[in-house]
Amino acid sequence: xxxxxxxxxxxxxxxxxxxxxxxxxxxxxAGFNVINLGVMVSQNxxxxxxIESNAKAILVSSLYGQGELDCEGLRDRCIERGLENIILYVxxxxxxxxxxxxKTEEKFKKMGFDRVFSSDVDLNKVIELLKKDxxxxxxxKID
Amino acid sequence: MKKLxxxxxxxxxxxxxxxxxxxxxxxxxxxxxxxxxxxxTNHLADGFFDVLKKLLMxxxxxxxxxxxxxxxxxxxxxxxxxxxxIAIGIVPELTxxxxxxxxxxxxxxxxxxxxxxxxxxxxxxxxxxxxDIILLTGGTDGGNEDINIHNSKMLCNLSNRPVILYAGxxxxxxQINEILSNKNxxxxxxxxxxxxIDNININPAKxxxxxxxxxxxxxxxxxxxxxxxxxFLPEPTPLSVFNFISIIPENVKKIKESLLxxxxxxxxxxxxxxxxxxxKILEKDWESFIAIDLGGATTDFYSYHKDIVxxxxxxxxxxxxxxxxxxxxxxxxMRVSAKAVLDSGSEFLxxxxxxxxxxxxxxxxxxxxxxxxxxxxxxxxYIPLDENEKYFDEIIAAICVRLSSLRHAGKYRRIFTVxxxxxxxxxxxxxxxxxxxxxxxxxxxxxxxxxKKYLTFSYENFFNxxxxxxxxxxxxxxxxxxxxxxxxxxxxxxxxxxSKKYPLESTLFLLENLVIKG
Numbered sequence: 001x002x003x004x005x006x007x008x009x010x011x012x013x014x015x016x017x018x019x020x021x022x023x024x025x026x027x028x029x030a031g032f033n034v035i036n037l038g039v040m041v042s043q044n045x046x047x048x049x050x051i052e053s054n055a056k057a058i059l060v061s062s063l064y065g066q067g068e069l070d071c072e073g074l075r076d077r078c079i080e081r082g083l084e085n086i087i088l089y090v091x092x093x094x095x096x097x098x099x100x101x102x103k104t105e106e107k108f109k110k111m112g113f114d115r116v117f118s119s120d121v122d123l124n125k126v127i128e129l130l131k132k133d134x135x136x137x138x139x140x141k142i143d
Numbered sequence: 144m145k146k147l148x149x150x151x152x153x154x155x156x157x158x159x160x161x162x163x164x165x166x167x168x169x170x171x172x173x174x175x176x177x178x179x180x181x182x183x184t185n186h187l188a189d190g191f192f193d194v195l196k197k198l199l200m201x202x203x204x205x206x207x208x209x210x211x212x213x214x215x216x217x218x219x220x221x222x223x224x225x226x227x228x229i230a231i232g233i234v235p236e237l238t239x240x241x242x243x244x245x246x247x248x249x250x251x252x253x254x255x256x257x258x259x260x261x262x263x264x265x266x267x268x269x270x271x272x273x274x275d276i277i278l279l280t281g282g283t284d285g286g287n288e289d290i291n292i293h294n295s296k297m298l299c300n301l302s303n304r305p306v307i308l309y310a311g312x313x314x315x316x317x318q319i320n321e322i323l324s325n326k327n328x329x330x331x332x333x334x335x336x337x338x339x340i341d342n343i344n345i346n347p348a349k350x351x352x353x354x355x356x357x358x359x360x361x362x363x364x365x366x367x368x369x370x371x372x373x374x375f376l377p378e379p380t381p382l383s384v385f386n387f388i389s390i391i392p393e394n395v396k397k398i399k400e401s402l403l404x405x406x407x408x409x410x411x412x413x414x415x416x417x418x419x420x421x422x423k424i425l426e427k428d429w430e431s432f433i434a435i436d437l438g439g440a441t442t443d444f445y446s447y448h449k450d451i452v453x454x455x456x457x458x459x460x461x462x463x464x465x466x467x468x469x470x471x472x473x474x475x476x477m478r479v480s481a482k483a484v485l486d487s488g489s490e491f492l493x494x495x496x497x498x499x500x501x502x503x504x505x506x507x508x509x510x511x512x513x514x515x516x517x518x519x520x521x522x523x524x525y526i527p528l529d530e531n532e533k534y535f536d537e538i539i540a541a542i543c544v545r546l547s548s549l550r551h552a553g554k555y556r557r558i559f560t561v562x563x564x565x566x567x568x569x570x571x572x573x574x575x576x577x578x579x580x581x582x583x584x585x586x587x588x589x590x591x592x593x594x595k596k597y598l599t600f601s602y603e604n605f606f607n608x609x610x611x612x613x614x615x616x617x618x619x620x621x622x623x624x625x626x627x628x629x630x631x632x633x634x635x636x637x638x639x640x641x642s643k644k645y646p647l648e649s650t651l652f653l654l655e656n657l658v659i660k661g
């Protein structure tokens with residue numbers, strides 16, 4: 001069966017590499033074809049990779065607290081570049097300091113992300129949600 | 144000697160000037176005559192030739208035709224309020240914003256704009272607007288096609304057939320052309336206004352709009368009669384002004400570097416030049432400037448400013464706006480749009496009402512002011528009779544200037560990062576701009592009205608840290624300090640026409656006639 005492509009990477013000038021490797025491993029084992037762009041990835045690089053690979057989702061990581069700055073406008077760019085329906089997830093230490101997560105979630109959802117995760121989320125839960133979202137949006141089932 | 148004639152057919156008045164240019168190497172123009180007649184709306188040629196005749200009356204009554212080498216004629220027209228354009232894009236802050244920039248820099252008037260997918264309700268609205276052009280954009284090259292195709296199919300439901308200019312994703316241009324041409328639309332395809340996310344490309348669309356304007360304007364209204372006699376069609380007035388604004392800095396530089404010496408040397412021949420004033424004007428900062436044309440129906444705001452962000456703590460987001468930018472506010476004007484000012488400027492009005500000069504209560508003041516607005520929006524050539532009415536006009540003007548500058552300028556938003564506070568910049572930063580030209584019916588003729596405080600923004604005041612950290616404040620990037628120069632004789636549009644062929648001469652004449660207001 002053809003595997004579903006997803007794109008992942010750490011956005012901006014962030015070079016936290018460990019979590020990125022874990023995401024690649026866990027999602028590959030879950031049956032996805034993971035296009036991992038590594039660290040310090042720009043918005044355009046995410047979109048370029050997603051267009052070329054016909055990816056169904058972009059999973060953005062940000063660990064250094066500047067996520068808001070780096071992620072803003074990603075959805076708008078996706079739309080102009082033809083990825084209107086692509087699933088966008090973001091996760092990590094998205095803002096500086098102790099801020100209420102629900103506020104952070106709201107902020108990123110407003111930016112056009114479909115789901116927002118904190119840094120301690122269980123990746124199995126994310127995989128479940130991603131499978132569900134892909135099925136709902138694209139009608140493609142993943143076992 | 145050469146005679147230069149410039150005529151502007153405005154929506155209310157047809158204005159003209161006659162200059163004499165003594166020789167090829169003399170750059171100062173001599174103003175010989177000025178004429179103004181009401182625009183003959185039904186047959187524009189009547190007013191035009193009336194002005195032409197009156198302009199030449201004081202010299203000899205010459206025969207005008209295109210072969211007469213001694214006379215150079217230039218003319219522009221904004222009659223019937225200019226070119227009505229509907230702008231369509233996908234993302235409001237990306238392609239739609241770029242489409243709007245293109246339409247406005249071409250001198251168009253945007254009556255409505257739409258983003259994402261058009262709906263049947265939108266189509267009904269567009270039909271009611273009866274636009275001259277629909278500027279359809281969306282997607283970077285190779286980007287989104289679906290929405291463009293959806294939107295072009297939706298446009299087929301229109302009962303009218305406006306010209307459609309497609310300046311979106313080039314990958315689906317053929318398809319769009321086919322869909323619309325099959326339904327009898329006149330379609331023009333041009334380069335994408337946003338070929339990739341980081342670069343805007345508005346000139347091809349701007350040029351296409353001008354061509355469409357010229358092809359369409361000739362029909363009716365008597366412009367064909369002018370065309371037959373003069374041999375060419377008018378420029379849209381705002382486009383002509385836009386192009387003039389674009390060349391002023393380079394010409395000021397030329398005047399400063401070489402021409403001034405020539406002018407000074409020839410002073411004895413030319414008693415008409417106020418050298419002292421000219422030198423003062425030339426000392427102003429012309430690397431960047433703003434020009435505002437405040438009229439009865441609209442407020443046009445032009446900025447010439449190359450926005451270079453040197454501070455590394457400032458991150459620029461969104462489109463990189465062009466050096467020369469025009470915005471036009473259809474809801475801000477002294478007369479025709481006075482009623483809309485009441486809505487758009489309601490918050491600003493409340494501030495004024497609190498401390499009004501009539502010394503009446505806030506509510507009472509707003510009541511009296513609204514009555515005045517009612518009066519002038521019905522009688523659009525109304526001239527204030529007493530001090531109170533003059534004060535009301537000042538308030539309308541203040542609201543127009545304040546809101547149009549706020550809408551034109553970009554803003555900062557603060558954000559907190561591991562590296563501390565950072566500012567994100569959206570749009571154009573006008574903070575360093577120091578020179579402002581005030582023009583148009585109101586600003587040209589009201590000597591006492593200095594719009595300085597409505598244009599500037601004390602940035603420091605906003606750095607009141609204690610309250611600043613609490614709120615998610617946006618800071619408007621308006622000029623910090625300005626020097627206000629009045630275009631006292633409302634020469635901007637008339638000189639703009641001439642600047643096409645005589646850029647140095649028209650820049651020089653504009654500078655000579657600006658009045659420093661502090």
